[in-house]
Amino acid sequence: MYEKIEKYSVEAVFNTGFEVKGQWKDDLHNIHCRLVFDFDSFKIIEAEAWAESTPFPICPQGLKSIDRIVGSTVGPGFNRIVTENIMEKEGCVHL
Incomplete structure (x- = not known):
């Protein structure tokens, strides 16, 4: 049987903004990410990602692509930014 779990939490960060933590876990992956957003803009x-387990040795290299979205603003066009910087060639589609 295949099982997939997605978990997210959001917490306020005093004088900064808010922090979003996520986990994506299935039979082959256990991937975590953490993003910190500025309240006003x-x-x-901040952005980081790590894996407790992945199916291939190369997978953790793709998680490093999360650095590419630091400085991006969440709003119109953000999905394109994620697709181009995290989910393509050198990134990780699961992240």
Whole structure:
């Protein structure tokens, strides 16, 4: 049987903004990410991703692509930014 779990939490960060933590876990992956957003601008000021398990040795390299969205603003066009910077060639589609 295949099982997939997605978990997200959001917490306020005093004098900064808010922090979003996520986990994506299935039979092959256990991937975590953490983003910190500025309250006023919705700009990403911190981003990190790590994996407890992945199916291939190369997978953790793709998680490093999350650095590419630091400085981006969440709003119109953000899905395109994520697709182009995280989910394409050198990134990780699961992230």
